[in-house]
Amino acid sequence: MIRVDGLEKRFGEVRAVQHVSFSAADGEITGLLGPNGAGKSTTLRILATVLKPDAGNAQIDGIDVVRYPVEVRHRMGVLPHGAGLYPHLTGRENIRYFGRLAGLAGDALEARLGELTELLDLGDFQDRPAKGYSQGQRTRIALGRAMVHEPANLILDEPSSGLDVMATRSLRQLLADLKARGICILFSTHVMQEVAAVCDRIVVIAHGRVVARGTPDEIRHATGVADLEEAFVRAIGESPE
Amino acid sequence: MSPWRVVLNKEFLEGLRDRRTLMAALLFGPLFGPLLFGGMISLILGGSIERSRASVELPVIGLERAPHLSERLVEAALDPAPFAGSVEDARRAVERGDEKLVLHVPQDFGQRLRAGEPARLELVRDSSDRETSEAANRVEAAVEGWSREISALRMAARGIAPELLYPMVMQEIDVATPASRAVLMLGMVTYFLIFATLMGGLYLAIDTTAGERERGSLEPLLALPVRRDALIAGKLGATIAFMLIACAICILAFAVSLRFVPFAELGIRPNTGPLVLVQMFLLMIPFACLGAALLMFVASFTRSYREAQSWLSVVLLIPTIPIAFAGLKGMGPSLPAMLVPSLSQHLLITEVFKGGRLDPLFVAVSAASSLAAAGLLVLAIRARYRRESILGTS
Numbered sequence: 001m002i003r004v005d006g007l008e009k010r011f012g013e014v015r016a017v018q019h020v021s022f023s024a025a026d027g028e029i030t031g032l033l034g035p036n037g038a039g040k041s042t043t044l045r046i047l048a049t050v051l052k053p054d055a056g057n058a059q060i061d062g063i064d065v066v067r068y069p070v071e072v073r074h075r076m077g078v079l080p081h082g083a084g085l086y087p088h089l090t091g092r093e094n095i096r097y098f099g100r101l102a103g104l105a106g107d108a109l110e111a112r113l114g115e116l117t118e119l120l121d122l123g124d125f126q127d128r129p130a131k132g133y134s135q136g137q138r139t140r141i142a143l144g145r146a147m148v149h150e151p152a153n154l155i156l157d158e159p160s161s162g163l164d165v166m167a168t169r170s171l172r173q174l175l176a177d178l179k180a181r182g183i184c185i186l187f188s189t190h191v192m193q194e195v196a197a198v199c200d201r202i203v204v205i206a207h208g209r210v211v212a213r214g215t216p217d218e219i220r221h222a223t224g225v226a227d228l229e230e231a232f233v234r235a236i237g238e239s240p241e
Numbered sequence: 242m243s244p245w246r247v248v249l250n251k252e253f254l255e256g257l258r259d260r261r262t263l264m265a266a267l268l269f270g271p272l273f274g275p276l277l278f279g280g281m282i283s284l285i286l287g288g289s290i291e292r293s294r295a296s297v298e299l300p301v302i303g304l305e306r307a308p309h310l311s312e313r314l315v316e317a318a319l320d321p322a323p324f325a326g327s328v329e330d331a332r333r334a335v336e337r338g339d340e341k342l343v344l345h346v347p348q349d350f351g352q353r354l355r356a357g358e359p360a361r362l363e364l365v366r367d368s369s370d371r372e373t374s375e376a377a378n379r380v381e382a383a384v385e386g387w388s389r390e391i392s393a394l395r396m397a398a399r400g401i402a403p404e405l406l407y408p409m410v411m412q413e414i415d416v417a418t419p420a421s422r423a424v425l426m427l428g429m430v431t432y433f434l435i436f437a438t439l440m441g442g443l444y445l446a447i448d449t450t451a452g453e454r455e456r457g458s459l460e461p462l463l464a465l466p467v468r469r470d471a472l473i474a475g476k477l478g479a480t481i482a483f484m485l486i487a488c489a490i491c492i493l494a495f496a497v498s499l500r501f502v503p504f505a506e507l508g509i510r511p512n513t514g515p516l517v518l519v520q521m522f523l524l525m526i527p528f529a530c531l532g533a534a535l536l537m538f539v540a541s542f543t544r545s546y547r548e549a550q551s552w553l554s555v556v557l558l559i560p561t562i563p564i565a566f567a568g569l570k571g572m573g574p575s576l577p578a579m580l581v582p583s584l585s586q587h588l589l590i591t592e593v594f595k596g597g598r599l600d601p602l603f604v605a606v607s608a609a610s611s612l613a614a615a616g617l618l619v620l621a622i623r624a625r626y627r628r629e630s631i632l633g634t635s
């Protein structure tokens with residue numbers, strides 16, 4: 001469960017996030033949709049406790065991200081945009097390292113690695129050094145790394161960027177599985193089709209502000225356009241050429 | 242396992258698996274100095290030993306005119322041989338480089354000597370050619386010694402005490418122990434040792450900071466439920482571990498390479514016993530802590546691996562500045578010098594090499610000052626890692 005209320009963040013003169021509010025429920029996939037530079041990554045980084053908001057607050061499972069960052073991190077898995085692996089470790093070692101840092105050890109850790117192998121379909125490649133991985137393999141290991149401590153909330157910043165068709169499909173399948181397990185998933189993207197394909201709710205963000213929110217149907221209805229892409233373009237206030 | 246140990250183990254393991262890091266840190270860095278030093282010093286010392294022993298050939302014009310001179314020259318490890326030609330020929334031969342030195346005994350040499358007039362000898366040489374200075378010194382010393390002897394005999398024959406000729410005598414008292422003569426050369430050992438130690442941690446310091454950020458693994462790492470202090474401690478610990486291993490390899494390599502240097506032939510005996518090697522290593526530990534903190538601090542400000550590399554190669558030179566300064570000043574261990582990291586290690590290790598005793602106070606001050614500086618840098622790194630800009634994106 002993620003709640004964001006009146007979030008503000010500026011970098012010097014740039015107001016990256018302006019009064020952003022939304023919430024993401026457990027067992028749902030919430031899409032943060034917006035053009036590049038809209039403030040999606042900044043919002044997610046505040047939720048991931050690596051940036052501090054200038055105003056407003058954000059809560060994970062009712063816990064304030066600014067006041068209790070360590071508790072929040074226990075309940076949250078983060079896949080940042082362009083997340084990299086340690087090239088000289090194998091995929092499994094990459095995940096194990098994060099697991100140990102999150103406080104797992106021994107049999108419990110190895111059991112969790114086994115679960116993730118199945119859930120993420122990690123297969124044999126996870127025992128090879130990570131430097132030779134394809135983008136799809138890298139994303140799966142990075143996801144495993146983010147989920148190793150069994151967080152109830154997942155924040156994914158453009159997880160599908162750089163993935164081919166098959167890898168994208170299996171990522172969508174995975175998100176559906178995780179949703180079925182009751183996990184709260186918040187992910188950002190600038191790809192319209194992705195949102196339509198997987199999201200229960202959409203938060204459209206542009207120029208640091210929330211410009212529309214709701215289920216895909218609600219957004220179509222609110223903008224008065226049947227096509228979601230058209231609705232998106234209307235919502236972010238650009239004139240359709 | 243506590244989080245900082247998890248980080249340390251992982252960074253150490255990754256360092257071992259990265260062949261580039263491994264070669265630079267634990268092979269080229271520590272072995273460069275010992276090999277260069279061993280080879281270079283062997284060449285220099287070997288050459289000078291040969292020169293000091295070999296007798297030098299000395300062409301003499303009119304050798305037959307001074308039979309006693311010939312004996313004196315032989316005693317001074319010179320090998321007089323008749324030179325066929327005039328003084329002009331000799332001058333041209335030296336100018337062309339065919340001969341190094343030619344001694345000329347003029348026609349009237351014997352006559353003037355018997356008459357008690359100053360008898361002239363001429364030495365033709367090119368003083369800009371430094372190779373001849375050693376042989377020329379020998380010729381001058383031989384002639385002067387002989388000349389002094391003759392004057393003493395003349396005074397005695399006239400009933401005058403020859404001592405009158407020497408109203409003053411200066412005698413040099415050389416207090417240099419054999420080992421302390423080696424110190425000037427051995428001072429270079431610590432220079433290489435300090436350099437190798439820093440090199441040992443260079444790549445790890447970059448990889449765990451700028452490298453981590455560049456490849457995008459820093460952000461998920463910082464989003465883990467781990468205190469940032471633990472991350473810093475682990476990364477610092479792994480860097481220190483690599484530095485100490487490089488330092489140990491370098492010390493052992495020196496212990497081997499110095500055996501091939503003909504110190505004994507010069508009457509020099511540097512102390513490279515096991516106890517000395519252990520002392521050297523222990524003296525370097527505080528320096529390794531400081532070096533790791535310094536490299537990590539600078540690297541944490543850089544945005545990419547490449548940028549970090551170029552900055553740190555400059556930083557590597559900083560600790561060598563006080564050493565070079567001390568070398569020029571001929572500085573020995575003193576309490577104020579112990580406050581300067583790298584200089585204090587240099588002076589103390591040189592002292593150990595010399596076979597001297599270490600003042601416990603000096604050792605304590607040296608360690609304390611280095612560790613205090615390291616502590617300040619760690620505080621600065623902590624402050625740096627608390628800032629949002631550590632992510633390097635905004």
